[in-house]
Amino acid sequence: MQRPRPALPRYVLIGMAALAAIAAAGWLAYVLALDAAFARMEREANDRLALIASTFDATVARYRYLPAVLSLADPIRELYRDPHDASATAAANRYLKSLNQGARSAELYVLDSTGLALAASNFDLDSSFVGHNYGFRAYFMDAMRTGEGHYYAVGATTGQPGYFLSHRIMEGGKTLGVAVVKIDLSALEADWASAGDLVAMEDENGVIFLASREDWKYRPLLPIPAQRLAELNAAQQFGQAIDPAPVFVPKGDRERVQIGRARGRGNVELGDYALQVRPHDQGWRLLLFSDVADARRNASTVAIASVFALIASLLVVLVAYQRRQVVRAKLDAHDVLERRVAERTEELRRTMESLVQSAKLASLGQALAGVAHEINQPLAALITYVASSRVLLRRNEVDRAAANLDLMSSIAERMMALIDHLRMFARKETGTRSAVALAPVIDNAIRLLQYRIDNEHIEVVRSAPAEPLHGLANPIRLEQVVVNLLSNAIDAMRDRERRVLGVTLDRHDDSAVIEVSDTGAGIAPEHIKSLFDPFFTTKEIGEGLGLGLSISYGIVREFGGDILVDSTPGRGSTFKVVIPVMDVALASPHQELHA
Incomplete structure (x- = not known):
């Protein structure tokens, strides 16, 4: 008959349960730390x-408006009037090359309605686009169909990759061709x-x-x-x-x-x-x-630290238990001595052996307390190392790089509250015109530049009629025009002691007029005629491309309006935006009104 297997001692079972608990706690710490890292x-x-x-x-x-601005240039218009005129072609080529150098784009070129390149900024190179047909390119077909095109491809002629932006060129309702800018990314x-x-x-x-x-x-x-790969x-x-x-x-x-x-x-x-x-x-x-290796290493470090922390906690509990056992043993021994003081010598000897054993348990408790104390110090250092290595192990970079990334993140969080209106201001608009309340447009524009107005101690003088005044425009694009004029006015007063920014809204017959005036240095008479030309600027290099007024002029012209300028050197300048007035009471019931 087989003997039954003896049961494991209780302390062995407790030890195995403790090890299982420690392993489970370590795995849980690893999973939680990994989830937090991800x-x-x-x-x-x-x-x-x-x-x-x-x-x-x-x-x-920086280049999105370039094809549209390019389509307004006189040399390009002259080329489309007679594509076979050699002098017109040469003038267009020189203009595109000069413009391309100023804008720092990859290439500029214009195509006719079939996709044939009539002129290009690289006309004098072996890889010239002139004479090549690009009617098969998506940016050409999209521009011919919808007015604008966007396409990334490797150049069919140059073999160089780039991002192509295109704009349909029209005159009198007739499509002349497409203007294209290639951007090197x-x-x-x-x-x-x-x-x-x-x-x-x-x-x-x-x-x-x-x-x-x-x-x-x-x-x-x-x-x-x-199959799809073959098509591509x-x-x-x-x-x-x-x-x-x-x-x-x-x-x-x-x-x-x-x-x-x-x-x-x-x-x-x-x-x-x-x-x-x-x-x-x-x-x-x-x-x-x-x-993800950094996240896994961090999670492993946290798990190891958690295991050590749990072991230290168990040691502390064990030390406390041993101390309580020592105290209990001493009390039991004291009671035994009182009861058996008159008993035989053998009993006294046994009692003395019990006291010796209790003293041994007390010594063991003190030793365990010292071990726990010694473990706590490297454990604290390990936990501190976890906090710092979480940053260092992210990409094995130095502390300065990690600090810089943290700083960038905190700046972005602080500015999130400021971009709500900027997001609306920057969204892509369709250009649809409607009856727009003009005073709120001016308010929004001033609000966008309020920080500059306050920092540069500029006095704002405003004037507007008591009754709401509406104009035929697009609110976002009109706000873009007003922001540009206000920004230019602020720049013009940068070195002036007297800084007064005037903003006036008024009505003259069937036109609404927005005036923006400054007390800056004014504009030289020889520069007035070139103010609205693309890439013309009197600012220092690096402060602008010279497209702001050109784009603003094009936007206002789309509204059926005009921009006028009056400047006196040494006294300041006044820009007037003139757009058609819209009588809201007489507007179509299907026409959207913006307030």
């Missing part, structure tokens, strides 16, 4: 993506790479066309079906076949963050990364890849 990674990635997106938008915005990619970010831009077809890693360009983020290659958008190997292989999500394996050239594994996506215009998506 949540923080998501917030930081969203902040970084917002900053990168704003930088991208600002880069493109390689400097933006270099900035991404130098900042140490893994950033990419994906087009509407799922193909990466901008990236901080050169080996990611013209590859899909995720696998693309073979047939379009020759990138001047080469698209590498079918995907950049990212998803493995799962955690805390709303997509985790996967990133791959370099030849499908070389780069490691696990968290992918954050921010939608952009035209179906594009901005991608940011964050290395």
Whole structure:
């Protein structure tokens, strides 16, 4: 008959339960710390993506109005009147080359209604666009169909990639052709790479066309079906076949963050990364890849610290238990001595042995207390190290870089409350005109520049009629014009002792007039006739492209109005925006009114 297996001692069971509890606590600490790290990674990635997106938008915005402004230039208009006139072609080529150098764009060129390049800024180079037909390009077809086009591609003639912005040129209701500006975004990619970010831009077809890693360009983020890939290659958008190997292989999500394996050239594994996506215009998506190794190392460190903390806590509890046992043993021994003082020597000897054993337990308790004290010190140091290494291990950078990133994040949070109106002010408008209350437009414009008015101690003198005055305009675009005139007036008074900014709203017959006057240095008579020309400016280099007044003039002309200027050198200038008055009482019931 087999003997039953003896039960494990109680202290062994307690020890095993304690080890299991410690392991479970360590794993729970790891999971919670990893979730917190991914949540923080998501917030930081969203902040970084917002900053990168704003930088991208600002880069493109510098050139967004250039094709429309280009279509108003006299040399371009003369070329379209007689495309076969050699002198007109030469003048247009020289104008585009000069304008391209001033704007620092990649190339400027104009196409006729079939897509044939009539003139270009690179007319004198071997890679000249002149004489080539670009009617197959999406930016040409979109501009002919909708008035504007946007397209990123590798140049069919130069072989250089760029972002193309196009604008339809019309006269008397007839389409003459398309004006195009090509923007070089390689400097933006270099900035991404130098900042140490893994950033990419994906087009509407799922193909990466901008990236901080050169080996990611013209590859899909995720696998693309073979038939669709063949269609994209047939379009020759990138001047080469698209590498079918995907950049990212998803493995799962955690805390709303997509985790996967990133791959370099030849499908070389780069490691696990968290992918954050921010939608952009035209179906594009901005991608940011964050290395998850830092988050896992941080979580492991937190788990180890938690285990040590739990062990220290258990040691403290054990020490307290041992001390209580010692006290209890002493009390029991004292009672035994009182009861058996007259008993036999053997009993006295046994009592003395019990006291000796109790003394041994007391010594053990003191030793355990010392061990617990010695563990607490490195534990505190370890916890402190966790707090600091959380920053250092993020990308193995120095403290200054991490502090700079934290500072950037805190500035962005403090400014979030200020951009509500700026977002509305900067949104893309359709150009639809309607009856607009003019006084609120002026109020919004002054509010946008109030910080400059206060900082530069400018006195604002306003005048407006008692009754509301409406004009035929677009409220956002009209506000853009007023902001530009106010900003110019403030700049003009920068070095003047007397700084008075006058803003007047009035009505003259069937026109509404907004006057913006300053007490600045005034405008030289020889400069008056060039004020509204593109890229004309009297400011220092780096303070503006000279497009503000040209764009404002074009906007007001769209409203059926005009901008007038009156200036006296040494006394100041006055700009008048004249637009048609709208009688709200007589307006169409279907016409939208903006207040």
